[in-house]
Amino acid sequence: MSGKRKVPGVKEYGGPAGGWGALKATAEAVRSEMDTLQAPLTLLRTNQPNGFDCPGCAWPDKEHGSTFQFCENGAKAVTWEATKKRVTPEFFAAHSVTELLSWHDHDLEGIGRLTQPMVYNSETDHYEPIEWQAAFDRIGEILRGLEPNQVEFYTSGRASNEAAYLYQLFARELGTNNFPDCSNMCHEATSVGLPRSIGIGKGTVSLDDFDHCELILSIGHNPGTNHPRMMGTLHEVSRRKVPIMVFNPLKERSLERFADPQNMIEMATYGSTPIASSYFQVRAGGDAAALKGIMKGVLQLEQDSGGVLDREFIDQHTAGFEALVADIDATQWADIERESGLLQKDLEMVAAAYARSNATIVTYGMGITQHNKGTSNVRLIADLLLLKGNIGKPGAGICPLRGHSNVQGNRTVGITEKPTAAFLEKLQETFGFTPPSEHGHDSVQTMEAMIDGSARALLCLGGNFAVAMPDTEASYPAMKKLDLGVHVGTKLNRSHLLTSRETFLFPCLGRTELDEQAAGPQSVTVEDSMSMVHASAGKLAPASDWLKSEPAIVAGMAKATLPHSKVDWLGLVEDYDRIRDLIEKTITGFDDYNARIREPGGFRMPLAATQRIWNTPSGKAEFFVFDGLESSCAVTDEEVLRLVTIRSHDQYNTTIYGMDDRYRGVFGRRDVVFMNAQDLADRGLEHGDTVDIETALDGKTLRYENLTAIEYKIARGTVAAYYPEANRLVPLDYKDQDSGTPSYKSVPVRISKSA
Numbered sequence: 001m002s003g004k005r006k007v008p009g010v011k012e013y014g015g016p017a018g019g020w021g022a023l024k025a026t027a028e029a030v031r032s033e034m035d036t037l038q039a040p041l042t043l044l045r046t047n048q049p050n051g052f053d054c055p056g057c058a059w060p061d062k063e064h065g066s067t068f069q070f071c072e073n074g075a076k077a078v079t080w081e082a083t084k085k086r087v088t089p090e091f092f093a094a095h096s097v098t099e100l101l102s103w104h105d106h107d108l109e110g111i112g113r114l115t116q117p118m119v120y121n122s123e124t125d126h127y128e129p130i131e132w133q134a135a136f137d138r139i140g141e142i143l144r145g146l147e148p149n150q151v152e153f154y155t156s157g158r159a160s161n162e163a164a165y166l167y168q169l170f171a172r173e174l175g176t177n178n179f180p181d182c183s184n185m186c187h188e189a190t191s192v193g194l195p196r197s198i199g200i201g202k203g204t205v206s207l208d209d210f211d212h213c214e215l216i217l218s219i220g221h222n223p224g225t226n227h228p229r230m231m232g233t234l235h236e237v238s239r240r241k242v243p244i245m246v247f248n249p250l251k252e253r254s255l256e257r258f259a260d261p262q263n264m265i266e267m268a269t270y271g272s273t274p275i276a277s278s279y280f281q282v283r284a285g286g287d288a289a290a291l292k293g294i295m296k297g298v299l300q301l302e303q304d305s306g307g308v309l310d311r312e313f314i315d316q317h318t319a320g321f322e323a324l325v326a327d328i329d330a331t332q333w334a335d336i337e338r339e340s341g342l343l344q345k346d347l348e349m350v351a352a353a354y355a356r357s358n359a360t361i362v363t364y365g366m367g368i369t370q371h372n373k374g375t376s377n378v379r380l381i382a383d384l385l386l387l388k389g390n391i392g393k394p395g396a397g398i399c400p401l402r403g404h405s406n407v408q409g410n411r412t413v414g415i416t417e418k419p420t421a422a423f424l425e426k427l428q429e430t431f432g433f434t435p436p437s438e439h440g441h442d443s444v445q446t447m448e449a450m451i452d453g454s455a456r457a458l459l460c461l462g463g464n465f466a467v468a469m470p471d472t473e474a475s476y477p478a479m480k481k482l483d484l485g486v487h488v489g490t491k492l493n494r495s496h497l498l499t500s501r502e503t504f505l506f507p508c509l510g511r512t513e514l515d516e517q518a519a520g521p522q523s524v525t526v527e528d529s530m531s532m533v534h535a536s537a538g539k540l541a542p543a544s545d546w547l548k549s550e551p552a553i554v555a556g557m558a559k560a561t562l563p564h565s566k567v568d569w570l571g572l573v574e575d576y577d578r579i580r581d582l583i584e585k586t587i588t589g590f591d592d593y594n595a596r597i598r599e600p601g602g603f604r605m606p607l608a609a610t611q612r613i614w615n616t617p618s619g620k621a622e623f624f625v626f627d628g629l630e631s632s633c634a635v636t637d638e639e640v641l642r643l644v645t646i647r648s649h650d651q652y653n654t655t656i657y658g659m660d661d662r663y664r665g666v667f668g669r670r671d672v673v674f675m676n677a678q679d680l681a682d683r684g685l686e687h688g689d690t691v692d693i694e695t696a697l698d699g700k701t702l703r704y705e706n707l708t709a710i711e712y713k714i715a716r717g718t719v720a721a722y723y724p725e726a727n728r729l730v731p732l733d734y735k736d737q738d739s740g741t742p743s744y745k746s747v748p749v750r751i752s753k754s755a
């Protein structure tokens with residue numbers, strides 16, 4: 001940020017990521033949210049064998065928490081939930097819903113934990129307390145009056161396996177597969193793309209592989225903020241002198257330099273460790289071209305000197321190699337350079353490193369999936385790995401960084417709008433009702449059905465659906481058209497205030513809290529990014545005596561809705577072992593579920609591809625030909641930029657912990673757009689100017705006005721603004737056609753000085 005003028009709240013950050021700044025931020029999170037006596041013990045129980053799973057992210061734990069792993073953003077997630085602040089009925093009596101809608105998202109969640117079940121009274125415009133049973137009965141009455149497919153069952157990926165399993169059972173017994181979930185906005189491209197390439201929709205690496213890899217390609221993720229415990233791993237890898245090559249349009253500090261708070265010497269000397277050995281500022285949406293460039297370089301090296309490809313693996317285990325080679329041969333360097341924004345010589349350098357490495361891991365996140373061609377991006381990563389047999393080999397593999405702490409587990413236990421016939425048969429066999437086989441709605445389809453009026457009820461097991469979804473101008477009013485809204489949550493958010501004709505707000509236990517049922521204290525289970533399933537048990541006294549667990553709330557609604565149900569809902573909630581027995585019966589991979597989660601660290605779900613068993617139609621790993629170079633839509637107009645929407649360091653998705661983004665040098669504000677110096681100059685703009693952004697797509701033009709443009713180290717042609725505010729600029733139908741994932745990372749926009 002060499003900007004000539006001073007811009008309020010914008011100041012270059014010179015230090016490494018992590019370090020003392022991270023410790024200071026943790027202390028601040030504890031001070032502002034928690035009882036200082038309780039905090040240290042609670043934080044120490046994070047990710048410990050008898051403790052709870054951190055609600056922060058889905059990165060696994062080394063030997064499942066034999067030592068305490070410090071993590072600033074994990075601490076923020078824990079203290080935010082374990083806060084001493086409370087939202088009481090008196091609070092709702094004092095503030096109307098209309099008034100609360102004018103509050104900032106940070107302040108809404110900041111008032112504390114929800115404490116009692118509430119119902120919206122449209123005459124007074126206030127939320128009022130209601131008894132649990134009365135609420136369940138009324139919900140049952142409304143749902144019975146609707147067609148099953150008029151009801152949408154949203155899940156945000158924090159729900160436990162047990163809660164999610166009961167939830168899908170409820171929906172399917174009611175008669176719908178409408179399961180919009182946060183995964184539809186996140187790693188759906190992985191869930192759709194990877195099975196086509198390697199036969200499973202999950203990553204293939206385990207933490208051990210990072211101890212043996214010889215190269216890491218890190219594409220489109222920001223671990224210092226979003227998977228901070230991964231920084232410990234990258235730090236170790238870097239100290240082993242293993243190259244880490246980063247592809248990201250923004251210079252992210254944690255990928256440049258990191259001081260590990262666990263490392264006493266680094267802390268004492270204010271030292272740090274470089275993370276990226278090379279940093280490539282790819283254009284947003286330019287990854288497909290970059291990946292093709294790397295493959296072109298690899299194939300050239302094979303031609304020049306041989307011995308680069310794993311021929312034996314390709315012959316024995318893959319299909320479609322020749323077609324891939326033909327496509328890469330036909331792709332011209334000039335086109336690759338134009339679309340990726342990177343140079344041939346740089347991509348050839350990556351290819352050479354890849355050719356030399358005997359074990360490569362590719363890690364990736366939202367920079368790959370949230371594009372028009374997100375599924376193709378994922379498959380191109382698989383192509384690159386398959387060329388050298390880097391799947392099912394120690395130290396190698398594909399590593400999608402999942403989002404919510406149990407988003408992967410939710411999918412495993414049946415939260416999907418496209419269930420397999422085998423799973424539905426198992427449900428029928430086990431429970432004796434006929435589940436619907438017709439596919440249901442994903443998140444975008446749900447919002448479309450809400451907008452056109454065909455959806456009448458939305459149940460939300462966590463999350464902040466309307467705010468997380470694209471096109472705010474359309475999504476907010478759509479919430480208000482429903483007959484019924486039900487929100488199960490820990491904290492108040494905007495979706496709760498976009499009230500339907502009847503709206504219920506249910507406070508639930510969080511991960512940190514003791515869950516006491518008839519059979520005693522309960523554990524729930526979760527699955528991390530590396531398919532490890534383990535138990536999680538909170539110890540804190542619940543935020544209020546009224547709270548119910550998520551399984552209990554789901555069971556309460558189901559029982560009240562389905563008078564002739566085949567499921568013993570309340571019996572299941574008495575002892576979660578009974579829910580796990582049913583999961584074991586109906587889903588493969590959970591053998592001895594109850595016994596195995598009692599082992600510290602839990603167990604790993606079966607991952608066929610790691611054994612080089614390919615559950616694809618051909619029985620082989622399939623190379624994929626992407627005929628094109630664009631991950632995004634083609635932009636030919638020089639004026640048009642690509643907008644990526646990103647997370648600050650002080651937020652968890654739609655939860656805004658604070659207004660700073662320390663590593664990017666933004667403090668006390670979020671109304672900024674990051675721009676390349678040349679892109680500013682080309683528009684006659686300067687660092688600090690007030691600008692308007694508008695979409696450059698056919699159809700409705702979406703606008704976001706009065707942002708401050710700031711000069712940043714970002715690829716030319718790419719601009720960035722914060723999610724969720726920038727969702728007003730993402731059209732709902734602008735999405736990956738294969739997976740339905742909204743293209744949150746590549747919206748064509750124009751930027752001009754505000755009038």
Ligand SMILES: Nc1nc2c(c(=O)[nH]1)N[C@H]1C(S)=C(S)[C@@H](COP(=O)(O)OP(=O)(O)OC[C@H]3O[C@@H](n4cnc5c(=O)[nH]c(N)nc54)[C@H](O)[C@@H]3O)O[C@H]1N2
Binds near residue numbers: 226365649
């Ligand atoms: N503290 C914290 N932790 C979180 C979350 C949080 O909000 N806060 N969210 C959780 C969830 S649900 C998720 S899904 C994950 C998200 O974790 P990430 O995947 O890291 O998510 P983002 O911050 O959206 O953006 C990722 C990075 O992609 C880069 N990028 C954008 N466009 C492109 C592109 O076209 N190509 C490439 N190569 N890079 C690009 C951005 O510059 C940014 O650095 O984190 C999880 N963990």
Ligand SMILES: Nc1nc2c(c(=O)[nH]1)N[C@H]1C(S)=C(S)[C@@H](COP(=O)(O)OP(=O)(O)OC[C@H]3O[C@@H](n4cnc5c(=O)[nH]c(N)nc54)[C@H](O)[C@@H]3O)O[C@H]1N2
Binds near residue numbers: 183187489509655
């Ligand atoms: N523009 C843009 N939009 C995006 C993205 C982006 O990168 N750019 N990312 C997308 C991604 S990857 C995702 S995953 C979605 C996230 O979408 P969601 O998962 O819907 O959103 P969150 O902000 O994680 O949900 C926050 C709320 O969850 C509730 N909550 C917290 N803990 C618990 C709990 O233990 N139980 C229950 N029941 N509720 C709880 C609280 O009430 C809190 O207000 O957003 C998507 N939207």
Ligand SMILES: [Mo]
Binds near residue numbers: 187
């Ligand atoms: Mo996510």
